[in-house]
Amino acid sequence: DGGITQSPKYLFRKEGQNVTLSCEQNLNHDAMYWYRQDPGQGLRLIYYSQIVNDFQKGDIAEGYSVSREKKESFPLTVTSAQKNPTAFYLCASSINRLRKSPLHFGNGTRLTVT
């Protein structure tokens, strides 16, 4: 079955440490996205990538970094510069961003930083 896999489901880190969240898709989608979800709020875009080796900042990119070396993979690094990193992180993909097609989401990673 095609889909998006995020790992791990839960992640705990100490303040000051960088942490990388994994996202893999086998849907052959060109576009991939990272969203952050906080309680009672909608989804806020961190970064997106329309094609391999290209990515763009979203609305809240500060303190985060990404890479897109392979079409299937779009890992997100939460750096120590991110002031409030504790949140639910969702990776998504779509056929093509320019076509404004629906998003397919992974199961998410819940990150807790203490």
Place this chain on the structure above:
Amino acid sequence: GQQVMQIPQYQHVQEGEDFTTYCNSSTTLSNIQWYKQRPGGHPVFLIQLVKSGEVKKQKRLTFQFGEAKKNSSLHITATQTTDVGTYFCAGPFYNNNDMRFGAGTRLTVKP
């Protein structure tokens, strides 16, 4: 900036009652998408509306897209406990490819 607003934030209903959530955009949307997120889960795509004034139905769910393509609604008839979750609208703006999500409406259903 360009925003998508959604109301109400919360809705508690008795099983069997109807439910409606409303979505309004500050600018024209290319399309409107609706997602459902079950408690502890991830958003799942429900439907996409593209045409001005479009109405689509999925069993007890009715989705509408406004004539000006700036607002939308989701109506659930005779809610069931399986309808529990948060419903999000999302729309790519007509003048760019940015997708904006509403804050969501959290629906709880009392049996």
